[in-house]
Amino acid sequence: MAMSTLTPPVVARCARSASRSRSDGPASSSRVSRVTAAAPARRWAPSPGSPSRRFRTGPRAAPAPAPSASIAPADGFVPAIDIARDTAGATSSISPAATRLSDPIADVAVDAWSVTGGTTLGAKFAGVETKLFQAGLLPYLAYLYFLGKDEARTPAASNFGARFLLLFVFATIPAGIVAKTRYGDILANVDVLHGSSESLLTVSNFLFAFGFASALADAAANGGDDSIGDESAGDDGDEESLLKRRMSAPAALALLVGAAGAGSFALSLGAQTVNLGPALHEPSNALSVPTWAVHVSSVTEWALAMRLIYAFADVSGNKNWRNVSVAMTPFLASGFCACTFHLFYNSPGVNALVPLQALLTLLGNCACGVAAWSVVKEGEAMKVDEAMKADETNRVMIPPRVTSSFDWAPEPNAASVLKLAAWSAIGAAGVKYGELLCGTFFLEPTYGKALAIVAAPTAIWCAVVFGGTDRSSPGSSFLSGLSMDKVKSFGKAGTIAYVIVELGFWAIAFPVAFGWYRVAEGTWLDLADAGDKARLFGAGAVFVNGVRALVPLRLAAALALAPYVESAMGGGAVGAGDEDGDE
Structure with a gap:
């Protein structure tokens, strides 16, 4: 979840308007000190076209003496709260009552998801992302309703994972409020709160994908294909047998959390030991390795779930499961929107990515609701057919040749979970420090760059999922239809x-x-x-x-x-x- 900070002009206007409305009030510079003390120093990336790393504030009024709690600029970057204070100028004539009414942080504190509130962009278009996120709740509940119907035959772990997402949604609300009220910043810039809340999304996506992976493994065994079953048996030694032994969803989740968490913290500690971040001049609001690991893991799990569900349509005999796989595409693009916003260090220059993320989420919720309804309708038709013709029950079982269409699928065992954990931790470190080797590309955000980063991986993965089906298999009938x-x-x-x-x-x-x-x-x-x-x-x-x-x-x-x-x-x-x- 991504949100933005306050821009200096807005804070300046609020300070001046409050001063004019009540100029006879007592001095209240202590409020600025409290806000500054609560907010951690953040170094901003240079503005586009600027050869230096110094944030230029331009002409401003003579600043009041710096409060003792202020944090000095580091490496040419100026803390955002200090910028806001200095731009606003002296605030000694602002009364506490007037400050409470005009403080932009207080004004947007109750809007946990907004990145536009309190900014120049949000002055006339405030909270659009919040409204879009809220609008998506009802269609998502409809999606959950149809997903839980018996006719859908949704794997139990996947059904639970989809419902667990609601916990993530509601957890971001107090996290966002605390970030704005206690730290004076958006949730994406408060790493502890950001990573903790986003980890719930990883749990949801992992369980959702794991359920369909287990269903494919079961279907392969029941369909008479011995290749996957033999791998699961693991006859190459006790250690290999342990890694390839079938796991339950809770055990697999615990292993992922432990392995990915330990790996990402180890990589983070190693980077801090060699002072890698400061050496590469990393902005201080960059995501940590564990938080990046959460994002890499959740996007990977969702992408895998799309492909698993597409194959599950052949396994279950309900071809409309492919509709769900297609409907998941806006969610994938939405995830890339969030990651792209973080790649540009949550810059206000690309704040519009967050409303775009919210719009894609709304579109995905609506599409998945309709797709899940189509799954239920097809399931009802299958029940009628099964009752009328006993031989039609064969179509819900895999023909032996169909297993080759998903022999790529990860198995529900420790080896697959550890691969995902390693990918998440190493990928997180690669993203965090790799982007610092790209010069000023990510320090000079533009919408052209951002939209290309969102669109390219989404289109490529859709080509893999929907365009790579063997045309000789029954699964090829969806696109041709x-x-x-x-x-x-x-x-x-x-x-x-x-x-x-x-x-x-x-x-x-x-x-x-x-x-x-x-x-x-x-x-x-x-x-x-x-x-x-x-x-x-x-x-x-x-x-x-x-x-x-x-x-x-x-x-x-x-x-x-x-x-x-x-x-x-x-x-x-x-x-x-x-x-x-x-x-």
């Missing part, structure tokens, strides 16, 4: 549904592009200006075509909508389409 021919098979209803979906995409694209420009640039597009019109149309086109390139979402939406359109038209459209197909 999402075609215009399938939409046309509904006749007029399919055509109308497709048009409605296309119009819906554009109806969403333009407000999103319009709002994104406002969040990113701080100004609204002027529709009377030809240049701004072109920007709006271009951004909308990028959104629509980006969704098209990422997954065939518009076709899936059209196919889902077509039966309802056909029903509204009187039920004749599908029959006509089928007759044409027969001819």
